[in-house]
Amino acid sequence: MTTVFPAQPTPLVDVAGTDDKFPVNRIYCVGLNYTDHIVEFGADPDKIDPVFFMKPADAVVADRAPVPYPSHTKNFHYEIELVVAIDREASNVSVDDAEDYVFGYAVGNDLTRRDMQFELKEKGMPWDPSKGFDMSAPISAIHRVSDIGHPTEGRIWLSVNGDVKQDGNINQMIAKVNQIISKLSELYVLKPGDLIYTGTPSGIGPVVPGDIMEAGIDGIDTLTTKII
Numbered sequence: 001m002t003t004v005f006p007a008q009p010t011p012l013v014d015v016a017g018t019d020d021k022f023p024v025n026r027i028y029c030v031g032l033n034y035t036d037h038i039v040e041f042g043a044d045p046d047k048i049d050p051v052f053f054m055k056p057a058d059a060v061v062a063d064r065a066p067v068p069y070p071s072h073t074k075n076f077h078y079e080i081e082l083v084v085a086i087d088r089e090a091s092n093v094s095v096d097d098a099e100d101y102v103f104g105y106a107v108g109n110d111l112t113r114r115d116m117q118f119e120l121k122e123k124g125m126p127w128d129p130s131k132g133f134d135m136s137a138p139i140s141a142i143h144r145v146s147d148i149g150h151p152t153e154g155r156i157w158l159s160v161n162g163d164v165k166q167d168g169n170i171n172q173m174i175a176k177v178n179q180i181i182s183k184l185s186e187l188y189v190l191k192p193g194d195l196i197y198t199g200t201p202s203g204i205g206p207v208v209p210g211d212i213m214e215a216g217i218d219g220i221d222t223l224t225t226k227i228i
Helices: 035-040 114-122 178-189
Strands: 011-013 021-023 028-031 051-055 060-064 075-080 080-087 102-108 137-139 155-160 161-169 195-197 213-218 222-225
Touching: 011 060, 051 178, 080 155, 080 178, 080 213, 102 195, 102 213, 102 222, 137 195, 137 222, 178 195
Parallel strands: 028 195, 060 137
Antiparallel strands: 011 021, 028 051, 080 102, 080 195, 102 137, 155 161, 155 213, 213 222
16 A cells, blocks of 8 residues: 555653653643633633543654744733543543553643634634644653552642743542543544643743743653743
8 A cells, every 4th residue: 555645743742760652642722621720711610621622643843842933913921731641442431440541641731822713712613723833832751650649639730931921739620530541532543652641720920031931740740841
């Protein structure tokens, strides 16, 4: 078999402490998964459920790799998130069994064209272009479950040029990791290589060229990204 043009390479993410790479299949994201972030958006947490959307696999950006300020936005935002890496096919898995499908965890940044997102939402249109653009998913190395277990609490924070903007705890997530995996596995057949960005706490805000974001989750890793 031949292809009509060379196939694009599979996006890869580092695996901490090894020379191994994690091949990325799909990127799922969870929106509105922290109560304080829902309030920040002016919504009622009691009337909002976490929502799912996707980014392309090749949106991943390695730690310390620069990210160009994207086109079609004047309000470019950061969102620090816990990332879950899946290493087994999962379909209709139970909440109790969901953690068995996790390879490891990482720190991610769900970069967003916020003004575009609001404009598309107001028009009742899909807001994929505001989330799933090139280089919109910075990620740290993935840390294996065998090394760090399944984190259920720990500070999650992000600073811009040394000024802390987001500061929460992953135990504040509304839908927990096992619940997210179980629900996604009802909607899709999860595959080895899938990544799940699990939502962000309050404190989201803009960055401009020259800004340096440092982000971390206690017990996992830190992630540094410069906007150019």
